[in-house]
Amino acid sequence: MAPPATDTLPQLLAAHSGPDRHYHGLQHIAECLQWLEQLRSLVARPAELALALCFHDAVYDPRAKDNELRSAEWAQAVLQAAGATPDAVQRVYALIMATCHFQPAQAQLPEDGAWMLDIDLSILGASPARFAQYQAQIQAEYAWVPAADYALRRQAVLRSFLQRPAIYQTATMQAWLEAQARHNLQQSLAAV
Structure with missing residues (x-):
């Protein structure tokens, strides 16, 4: 996989640093990544989970109902452009979509989905x-x-x-x- 485009990190940091980001910002992402570091040995695919955590609130508008979808689509586009395998792209996408916390109880979580939700x-x-x-x-x-x-x-x-x-x-x-x-x-x- 090629590295992501050089403008991806600045765009992601800018998205999480918006003036309306009181909770869903860099502090939340940093706390999530600290948890991932503690749990790394228990997680099946820590690099993919890290990517999902970094992107899961990349799009956040408290008035919108499609934040998770738009965040997942952004991650998908970045990973595809970087040459990630289709399976890896789909796994990261599914992890981000798992953060729709009010899904039906019978919804099937992706691999590492339980960790994604618990960390979030x-x-x-x-x-x-x-x-x-x-x-x-x-x-x-x-x-x-x-x-x-x-x-x-x-x-x-x-x-x-x-x-x-x-x-x-x-x-x-x-x-x-x-x-x-x-x-x-x-x-x-x-x-x-």
């Missing part, structure tokens, strides 16, 4: 201080939504995570983050 949701199990910062960052991204509407919608999202039998897909992340994530979510809901 690792923020839910962060320290209380980091979780509070995350909550404020998400609220800033949705500042255009009337406060009462935002509160109702956010409560519904947080409850949906709590209603899952497990927030995390992998036994490793369940052991490391599940209890803290549930505590954070319950505290957040109780504060409203």
Whole structure:
């Protein structure tokens, strides 16, 4: 595979650095990549997962419903132009699409898909201080939504995570983050 076009990294950094990126920006990507580094020995294809993590929020507009698709298509175009194998391109595309967190329960995850989801949701199990910062960052991204509407919608999202039998897909992340994530979510809901 040839290296990606020289303008890919600056474009990706610029996309994640937009002024409207309060949570879905470089800090989130850095945190995801730190988790990947910790989990590398457990992941089947760490390089592909790293690419998927870097691209998974490349397109992010809180008003849009197709962010994952547009991000996956961007990654697909970059990887195809770099000469990646069709299988590798499809795997990265599928990993990014797996981050549509509200898919039907029976949806089949791609290889490393459970790691992709768990790393993306690792923020839910962060320290209380980091979780509070995350909550404020998400609220800033949705500042255009009337406060009462935002509160109702956010409560519904947080409850949906709590209603899952497990927030995390992998036994490793369940052991490391599940209890803290549930505590954070319950505290957040109780504060409203």
